[in-house]
Amino acid sequence: MRILFIASEVAPFSKTGGLGDVAGALPAALAALGHDVKVVTPRYAEVKDPRLVPTGHSLQLRFPFGEEGGPILSVRIAERLEVLFLENERFFNRTGIYGDAFGEFGDNHRRFAYLSIGALQAAQRLQFIPDIVHLNDWQTGLAGVALQRGFQHTPLSRARCVMTIHNLAYQGQYSKDVMGELGLPWDLFTSHDGIEFYDTVNFLKAGLVFSDSITTVSPTYAKEIQTPELGCNLDGLLKRQQGRVVGILNGIDVHEWDPATDGLLPARYSVGDMAGKAACKRELLKRMGLPEGDAPVLGIVSRLAWQKGVDLLLDVLPTALQADLRFVAVGSGEGHYEHGLRELQARFPKQVGVQIGFDRALSHLVEAGADFFVMPSRYEPCGLNQMYSLRYGTVPIVRATGGLVDTVEGGLDGNGILFEAFHPAALLAAVRRGLALYADPQRLEAFRRRGMERDFSWAVSARRYESLFFSLRKE
Missing domain, CATH: 3.40.50.2000 (Glycogen Phosphorylase B;)
Known part of the structure; x- marks a missing residue:
């Protein structure tokens, strides 16, 4: 044609x-x-x-x-x-x-x-x-x-x-x-x-x-x-x-977004050999000025806008951070959301790292180094970051809307974590399910493997x- x-x-x-x-x-x-x-x-x-x-x-x-x-x-x-x-x-x-x-x-x-x-x-x-x-x-x-x-x-x-x-x-x-x-x-x-x-x-x-x-x-x-x-x-x-x-x-562009060949990462890895993901996590924490450790890392790379549910995330994080976890954010957008993230970082300096502004190399590092990627969108026509996350063995925590539903599979044999209601309690419960998954290494590895095996090529x-x-x- x-x-x-x-x-x-x-x-x-x-x-x-x-x-x-x-x-x-x-x-x-x-x-x-x-x-x-x-x-x-x-x-x-x-x-x-x-x-x-x-x-x-x-x-x-x-x-x-x-x-x-x-x-x-x-x-x-x-x-x-x-x-x-x-x-x-x-x-x-x-x-x-x-x-x-x-x-x-x-x-x-x-x-x-x-x-x-x-x-x-x-x-x-x-x-x-x-x-x-x-x-x-x-x-x-x-x-x-x-x-x-x-x-x-x-x-x-x-x-x-x-x-x-x-x-x-x-x-x-x-x-x-x-x-x-x-x-x-x-x-x-x-x-x-x-x-x-x-x-x-x-x-x-x-x-x-x-x-x-x-x-x-x-x-x-x-x-x-x-x-x-x-x-x-x-x-x-x-x-x-x-x-x-x-x-x-x-x-998605499966050539740019491939953990086995990604030149922006400190170490490469694949579904058959995940060792490099730990090195990416260490480098991510270092880049964001956070102490190393075995705590789970939650990440976002996002336009900071109403559609993306950043307000919901800011509501939930002060409670979620009472647990032993880290949170990293890369993005820019509406001023009040940027200010909210900076305030969160000031309040939890050893747990929260924030980079305001787009950074291509850092966005790749978040996808590779985080354990979970959070997308609490009000609506999401398709979404790309959840597909990048799945390809990089990073478990998505997403709201059940639009393309997020079509790519992220919930449940015991899924590849990610879904929540329905646009409400702080629903997102907090999803984060806690993520922490429980992280505490079970064998099940976490299975989630990662199922995500990395999906074909999202054009x-x-x-x-x-x-x-x-x-x-x-x-x-």
Whole structure:
């Protein structure tokens, strides 16, 4: 198949979160299966890859607010995989992808309308007529509309459209004034299944309504977003289209995240020889300024945000730390959570180590050196750290939501520890179950082994996308 993949960020060129990781890895896995894949993304100021070359083609788009254009650049990743970058000085030559220190950019609706429609025009310019157009999150939602309306009498109209929701909470809502600004027909706003959303324009809804299939990044999250609790006011629409909503679990980069070859660790280890994990634990305690010992180590590497349940963790840790254990945290985010972790460290200086800010090497060391990895999320569309933890023989303690349920198996013969209620008592009970597991070395080793034997590679996920794409093409 020919697959046109559109995303607002693509690792390693640009990234703010999981979307960038998926947009970097999934197209590569699909290309490895023999499909021709072109990824289209903006060329932000930070994209300075020496492999960038001009394609010899440019965009010229007419909007009511004016004409916008720019060259199309390319990086050839593999024989069947090419990343196309849309260059536009006014829209993308800035510090930040979605915003800066002052907040989100006020013209994001224009910037990502340019990406959405420009990606389709770029495919035309390069004579790449896709079987599948794969959209990702609200920034690409208008491409679904354009495919059916603006490109309906072109060869591109034969393509089937798939929209992947990476996090339903981010929808791209704007005043209805943008209808005229972007030249969108008003029937799209007034029709029942259009892009209107509580008297605003909703870019994500546009993508959902004008796609042939909707995917999310885990099977459980696909069910959760059809409920009022996690549906973010789109649950009614998604429930009406539930036959088209499919949950496909994200994969992980099994080359970067492999304890047997990880060059960021002081010692390597595998499921057949776990000796190196103890050396990683010693180095982790040393790096975090904590005394060595045989006490269990709990760790987190996280964006410090409301979604991640950091407040619940801060509620529980003062009680949990009355036991003989260590806690290490690496991350950054909302100021009150950063302050809470620093206060905890000041209160328990021999048990708590905190690193505010992202540190790639230290994040690998936490995954390898900790005994347990804690993720008390309010909701978690997929989650990656629990999969890294399982691969590194570090037992996850997670809330039973989204992709955490789909990857972590509880029970006596599981690979991790699950808790249901978002409540301090539930998390504290889960931590105590972890301490009991740690006190039983034989059972702990079995948990670790079962986790390390799971296959979370992108090859598995890509096969599921491939199957979905083939079924759409047959239709």
